[in-house]
Amino acid sequence: MRIIIFGPPGAGKGTQAKMVAEHLGIIHLSTGKMFRDAINQGTELGKLVQSIIDEGQLVPDQTVVDMVEETIASEDYSKGYILDGFPRTVEQAVAFDNMLERRNESIDVFISLHAPDEVLIQRLLSRGEGRSDDTEEKIKTRLEVYKKETAPVMEYYQQAGMFRSVDGTGTVDEIFQRILSALPKK
């Protein structure tokens, strides 16, 4: 199964994607985590994206698209995956569609996790992972970037018919159960 989990920063994409991946035996691909790992390892990619991520801005589309394309080409991804943090712009969504078409594949479901801004901000401020972009000012920037650049991705998938909206408030387990109910039965 190929799944996209989508939502604003703080919606719980990372937490839920990890649980869904374990449950289904598929891979969890978080573009944000890949970038943070690259930064920690001091790779060329890490050096390229560090200041962008610290500022709460988006990494250039082509950089992300190339990274995803290279990643999903690996044999491990053939059983399926859950994408967390990608596509994050309409341009990325279009590039991803083309990529899938070339591979003769498609997405089974697009899960849109939603929660009110107050809940998102509270979660990000209290998550305590020490992320350089989890300060009050950078959270504000990330939410603005989400509304302007990322939210339109939802409309793109709403037209495509595999769109599911899931309430992202409540406990981790409540949300997980809602997501499981939203997955296609197969």
Ligand code: ADP
């Ligand atoms: P969150 O959803 O909490 O903002 P992520 O781990 O998904 O956290 O992303 C962290 C940062 O990584 C983003 O603010 C952005 O700078 C960068 N990033 C991750 N995925 C993408 C993407 N698909 N396109 C552009 N930038 C990205």
